[in-house]
Amino acid sequence: MKRKLIPGILTMLTCLTVGLPLSAQEDRNNNRTSEEMSQSTLSLPGGEQLLELRAETPQQVWVGESYDMKIHVTNTSDSVELHDVRLQPNTLKSFEIESVELQQNQQSKGKKQQSNNENQKKNKQNASSDNQQEAKIKENRWVIPSLSPGETKTFLVSATSDQEGKKGLCLFVKSYTPALCLETEVVQPELELVKQAPKEQHLCKIIEYSYFVKNGGDAETGTFTIKDQLADGILTESGKDQLTFEVDNLAPDEVRKFVARVRATKTGEFSSRAVAELGGDQTVKSKKSSTNVINADLAIALEGPDSEYINTPLKYTVRVTNHGDAVAPDTMLTVNFPEEASLEHTGEVRKSDKKVQQNQSDENEPTKAKKQSKKDQKESGNNNQNSNRLNNSQQDSMTEETWELGSLQPGQSKLINFTLRSDQQETLRCEAVASFVCGQENSTEEEIEVTSISMLETEIIAIPALMLTLVDSEDPVVDSDEVTYTIVVKNQGDAADQNVQIEAELPESLTYVDSSGPSKATSTEGSNIAFKPVKTLAAGDKLTWRVTTRSEGQGDGRFLVKLTSKSLTKPASAEEPTQFVSQKTKKSNDQDDENN
Known part of the structure; x- marks a missing residue:
């Protein structure tokens, strides 16, 4: 107005x-x-x-x-x-x-x-x-x-x-x-959101994310939420794939900090951003932060003979390669083998130009183990790492040898040679384990041992070796006198033999009288004499048969023996020549011997 x-x-x-x-x-x-x-x-x-x-x-x-x-x-x-x-x-x-x-x-x-x-x-x-x-x-x-x-x-x-x-x-x-004039000051909160993440971290170590939120405006924010949808391969310590922080209020120029601990489940580069959700569908996003997760990836190969004769040197080579993009610190190599075998020789740890093939998965080939804490490994006996790995009872009867390989750089390989010997006919099973310890330095977190395992079985072969001997008790033999033939079968090998059987063939100048031995004669008619087979002849043992005959003629006679067994692919034979003479001839020969 x-x-x-x-x-x-x-x-x-x-x-x-x-x-x-x-x-x-x-x-x-x-x-x-x-x-x-x-x-x-x-x-x-x-x-x-x-x-x-x-x-x-x-x-x-x-x-x-x-x-x-x-x-x-x-x-x-x-x-x-x-x-x-x-x-x-x-x-x-x-x-x-x-x-x-x-x-x-x-x-x-x-x-x-x-x-x-x-x-x-x-x-x-x-x-x-x-x-x-x-x-x-x-x-x-x-x-x-x-x-x-x-x-x-x-x-x-x-x-x-x-x-x-x-x-x-x-x-x-x-x-x-x-x-x-009526004036009301109109103010507005203004959020600034920053996410910080390490540029690089080891796979088995904790990753720490830091979040900073600042109210750069001139009014309080009220309650709001900060969320971070984690990249695939990143999980919280409780196994979730999203982080959430509730903020009750931020005054002007107030700064709030949040810290989250996550783990990576695989290697690679992982990126995500934080989003602050305010009322009225208003959001504020941080810049994306990325972390490159690296890891030492050990592959191990145990090489040796598939089979070898008993008491023969068994030569083995173990190679370890780091296929990862991080150093494997203080790498250890452990070889387990049966107590019955003896370690005859070990070589020095040295570098190898030959690399172990990555991700080998055949039986008796390197298999990367799952990550486990030492406590878990002790409780489970490492059974979860490889289905072919030795169980607890087997490990108790094994001898363990350990070598320090030192730090393995990415792409580097090292090897060691060793020699075993076994005097047992068995399947000799060796286990080689490459490992390094990964964990948070100067922290209370339990260390994690990362392992890679290779298994190899060597068949120790023991064979029987039969020796056949035949000797007569007297030579020459006077007509109508008796003569005894001794048959000996000895197993000079390292393994037992089975179904050892003897058959004798008499010359025309001899007739069968009697026999003795580990098995009875099953046939005595005519010139052929067959004995029952002996089921087992252990290594180092011998079998002795005696066959008594009577002379019925004169001349040169041959006593023939055939040996068969499970290990022999064809019969072994032996013969013993015997001179058969008359009584007159015998006396004449004796007189000549006296004169000479």
Whole structure:
């Protein structure tokens, strides 16, 4: 609403009048000091103190001299904004206003406004030449569109007078419209979210993610949630694939930090970002952070004979290769073999140009073990690592030999040779285990032993070796006398033989009388004598048969024996020649021997 004021109360005559001398010699308008200026002040309305007018005018000018006056208009209220403040000038006789310009006080608190000259220019462009329009233009020169609380705006008035005496103008506050301005500060929280992750980490070590959230705005955030959907291959310690942090509130400029511990289940590069979820579907995302997970990947191969004869040196070679992209620190090699076998020789650990093939999975070939803590390995007996690995009872009867391979660099291979010997006919099973310990340094976490295993079976072969001997008890043999043949079968080999059987064939000059031995004769008719087979002949043992015969003729006779067994692919034979003579010949031969 507009407020009308009484013109008589608002008249300012004394503060805007100047004294004029008789003549003017130069323009002194810009050279006057503050002492040469006269100041006047008017406040209205009297009690409310909404508007104050303050004028500055020179105390004295010359006739015809153009000089400046300043009219300062101030809104003295704290909360009332004034609009359409209009002043109305009333000039005295012989006093002429040359120009009016609305300026802004540099120390005012309000907003910048267009100068009165701009209003005049705009009005002049739209004005007609009639007197009514010109009056409106002159009137608009004294208008202040708005005046904020505490703001001051200044009219710069240029004037002149062509007569001496007290000259000046009267200013009326014609009208103004007070307005109560209500202000509410609108603020907004502004989140900054940062996720930090290590650039590289070992597969069996903990990965720590750090999250920093800052409220860079000028208002509290209230409750919100930070989530991180983890990359495939990254899990929390409880096995989840997402991290969630609840934030109760963040004050302006407050920073909150969260730390999460996760593990990688495989090697590779893993990236994810954190997302803060505020109310109203508003989200703030961090930049993606990436971690390259590396690991030492051991492959081991145990090479040796598939079969070998008993008591023969068994030569083995173990190779270990690191196929991973990380160092395998303090790598150990352990070989387990049966107690019955003896370690005859070991070589030195040395580098190998030959690499173990990666991811071999055949039986008796290297198989990478699962990661287990030492505690778990002890409890499970490592049975879960490889179905072919020795069980607890087998390990108890094994001899263990260990070598230090040192640190294996990525792509590096090392080998060692050793020799065993076994005096047992058996399947000799060897186990080679390459391992290194991986865990958090200087932490309370349980260390993890990473192992790779290779198994090899060597068949120890033991064979029987039968020796057949045949001898007669007397030679020559007198007609009608008895002669006994002794048959001996000895197993000189390392293994027992089975189904050992003897068959004898008598010459025509002999007849069967009797026999003895480990088995009975099953057939004694004619010239052939067959004995029952002996089921087993152990290594080093021997069998002895005796066959008694009677001579029935003269001449050279051959006693023939055939030996068969399970180990023999064809019969072995032996013969014993015997001379058969008459009694007369025997005596003659004996007499000759005595004479000689």
